[in-house]
Amino acid sequence: MNLKELSQLLGLSQTTVSRALNGYPEVSEATRARVVKAAQTHNYSPNTRAQGLATGHSRCIGHVISVNDSGEMVNPIFGDFMAGAGETYAANGYDMMMTRVGAQDEAETYRTLKARGAVDGLVVHAPRNNDDRLPLLTEIGLPFVVHGRSTGSTLDYSWLDVNNRRAFEDATRYLLSLGHQRIAFINGHETLDFAIRRREGHVRAVQEAGLTLDPALMTTGEMTEEYGHSNASAMLDMADPPSAFLVSSIICAVGVRRALDDRGLKPGRDASIVTFDDCLSYLGNGTATPVFTAMQSSVRAAGATLAQMLIDRIQNPRGPHIQTLWEAEFVVGTSTGHLKD
Amino acid sequence: MNLKELSQLLGLSQTTVSRALNGYPEVSEATRARVVKAAQTHNYSPNTRAQGLATGHSRCIGHVISVNDSGEMVNPIFGDFMAGAGETYAANGYDMMMTRVGAQDEAETYRTLKARGAVDGLVVHAPRNNDDRLPLLTEIGLPFVVHGRSTGSTLDYSWLDVNNRRAFEDATRYLLSLGHQRIAFINGHETLDFAIRRREGHVRAVQEAGLTLDPALMTTGEMTEEYGHSNASAMLDMADPPSAFLVSSIICAVGVRRALDDRGLKPGRDASIVTFDDCLSYLGNGTATPVFTAMQSSVRAAGATLAQMLIDRIQNPRGPHIQTLWEAEFVVGTSTGHLKD
DNA sequence: AAAGTGTATCAAAGCGCTTTGGAATGCGGT
DNA sequence: ACCGCATTCCAAAGCGCTTTGATACACTTT
Numbered sequence: 001m002n003l004k005e006l007s008q009l010l011g012l013s014q015t016t017v018s019r020a021l022n023g024y025p026e027v028s029e030a031t032r033a034r035v036v037k038a039a040q041t042h043n044y045s046p047n048t049r050a051q052g053l054a055t056g057h058s059r060c061i062g063h064v065i066s067v068n069d070s071g072e073m074v075n076p077i078f079g080d081f082m083a084g085a086g087e088t089y090a091a092n093g094y095d096m097m098m099t100r101v102g103a104q105d106e107a108e109t110y111r112t113l114k115a116r117g118a119v120d121g122l123v124v125h126a127p128r129n130n131d132d133r134l135p136l137l138t139e140i141g142l143p144f145v146v147h148g149r150s151t152g153s154t155l156d157y158s159w160l161d162v163n164n165r166r167a168f169e170d171a172t173r174y175l176l177s178l179g180h181q182r183i184a185f186i187n188g189h190e191t192l193d194f195a196i197r198r199r200e201g202h203v204r205a206v207q208e209a210g211l212t213l214d215p216a217l218m219t220t221g222e223m224t225e226e227y228g229h230s231n232a233s234a235m236l237d238m239a240d241p242p243s244a245f246l247v248s249s250i251i252c253a254v255g256v257r258r259a260l261d262d263r264g265l266k267p268g269r270d271a272s273i274v275t276f277d278d279c280l281s282y283l284g285n286g287t288a289t290p291v292f293t294a295m296q297s298s299v300r301a302a303g304a305t306l307a308q309m310l311i312d313r314i315q316n317p318r319g320p321h322i323q324t325l326w327e328a329e330f331v332v333g334t335s336t337g338h339l340k341d
Numbered sequence: 342m343n344l345k346e347l348s349q350l351l352g353l354s355q356t357t358v359s360r361a362l363n364g365y366p367e368v369s370e371a372t373r374a375r376v377v378k379a380a381q382t383h384n385y386s387p388n389t390r391a392q393g394l395a396t397g398h399s400r401c402i403g404h405v406i407s408v409n410d411s412g413e414m415v416n417p418i419f420g421d422f423m424a425g426a427g428e429t430y431a432a433n434g435y436d437m438m439m440t441r442v443g444a445q446d447e448a449e450t451y452r453t454l455k456a457r458g459a460v461d462g463l464v465v466h467a468p469r470n471n472d473d474r475l476p477l478l479t480e481i482g483l484p485f486v487v488h489g490r491s492t493g494s495t496l497d498y499s500w501l502d503v504n505n506r507r508a509f510e511d512a513t514r515y516l517l518s519l520g521h522q523r524i525a526f527i528n529g530h531e532t533l534d535f536a537i538r539r540r541e542g543h544v545r546a547v548q549e550a551g552l553t554l555d556p557a558l559m560t561t562g563e564m565t566e567e568y569g570h571s572n573a574s575a576m577l578d579m580a581d582p583p584s585a586f587l588v589s590s591i592i593c594a595v596g597v598r599r600a601l602d603d604r605g606l607k608p609g610r611d612a613s614i615v616t617f618d619d620c621l622s623y624l625g626n627g628t629a630t631p632v633f634t635a636m637q638s639s640v641r642a643a644g645a646t647l648a649q650m651l652i653d654r655i656q657n658p659r660g661p662h663i664q665t666l667w668e669a670e671f672v673v674g675t676s677t678g679h680l681k682d
Numbered sequence: 683a684a685a686g687t688g689t690a691t692c693a694a695a696g697c698g699c700t701t702t703g704g705a706a707t708g709c710g711g712t
Numbered sequence: 713a714c715c716g717c718a719t720t721c722c723a724a725a726g727c728g729c730t731t732t733g734a735t736a737c738a739c740t741t742t
Contacts, residue, residue, distance in 0.1 A: 045456035050728030052390040074420040076623040083415045086441035100427035115386035282417040391698030
């Protein structure tokens, strides 16, 4: 069933049917009602591609997932982010497209996406320091919003980020206030902007307290459970092990906890753990009392909000750029306690 | 840059340029080379929608994610599945589209997807017993493949599944062989086909051993960490607690382990855990020796294979349906041990 | 009665591509 | 010199929609 058939069926022109369905005022309400009903009974929906060709828009948002060097890692927050974004897209009649791409042909992918007219805009994930995707997208004229920020970029662009620096500064202060002096910092890859900011926050709080940083207690890497486990294990086996762990992801924190368990150490009693918690739906941080003391911010909510920002931007490309900074909520769970003497 | 401009630039007709780029034999190799090069330098890619309109195909695959009643859960395996599928799609020039939908307007969504011509085919996720999506999709003529199976369906359709019944039967037998008699079974929602099969496997092995099943040791639910933790906790606090846990997901298993840790019990020594492991990239089951004794099968590989099956089906809709059954690999880790007397 | 004003509808062009059904060109064979 | 026969290229139709610019008609208004 297409427009032509439907309009013939109704004894109307394609113009009128199209306008009736798209809510134009030139159509009488009586006619509109008739058209809408017929469309429903005959299960008519306008062909996406024809509509897109005529309007010049795809009503589709792209998400380009860059596969990192290891080539295998899937960001665990991805599902929740997409779930949040998906709600917004659905509510606004947008489709959501995903593209996987190796790091080397990133630029090519973005250019092709634009040339093909496949998407009206896209979300930039996992921004790096001075990320070259921002000038690229600006140059080729593809609307975008950034999940996070790109320090060093002089461009004006829209982003939504968590105040990572403050969150990790506060978290470190909290551990210091409990008497911890040797604090391990299990961070993500410091090619990523958020990881850099987190380190800055941590470093600032440690230095502020007049303590010196031990490089042996700071690691960076892919934020998997195994990564948390192996690094925490190594540190716990040091001659002078840390008494507290500051962890960049609850998934790593699970690994850190396992390292403690392996050694018969109890989190909160024998060693403390503070983690960042993205509020993943399948890895909730306890129901009544939080399991981990954590800085939390819902990545799902971030997805929903960023999607709306992008849609607004697409519909009004000349509008001002929006920058949103969310503060993480600090919750005290059972994984932290005073330093034992 | 569009076809018309490019062809004018080259002094050729649109036909010739189109044919040159699409590999038709009617074009001399010299001309083709010239065209391809010009397309590259001018960054030309055919407009997706125009191409789709002309050919009648979208070269796009749909993934409809049904949001369950709780409305909030995101399947943790989703990211890895999509990563696997995405590789295949990219290699074959297909785009990948996601749609989120509430359970009540599932049918409507599929119909609209077809009517709009938005996708050439789709992957059915999380099939239920006698799933009504299969006859629906067959009726509306949208090619599909199923990740899992739908018991009770009399249709002929393509699927890829893990032999869940055998995996859980074998796992249960393994626990029995270690002397465990009270085995808890932490399962997923038994509206889902795979969960039903897993229960069947477990039940069969228990009955085969001449033991009676204790309904108090069998739970079903959303497979989150918290779900594993709360149910394992409740069972461990029973007068006659289980000595082993059979768990449907490594995420739940992490929760079960936490419940043991809470009580100072050590997995493998004080209680055993066997889990199904989807080989999620961020939640690897140890490097050298597995942490959990597990039945493992890569959901990422499943995504890649199913994507190929679907593409084959789209390109040859009259071809035979393919049914693939994978056996899970059983690995013994540190989470299981003989029953202490 | 003529002119003006909305209102409700329509025919046709155009979006950028593929593809059908020719047409022009070059070349060997008679 | 003429006739096939490839080879190489092209003009134009068509995919299903939106949208421009008109048209037909029923009312006021002067």
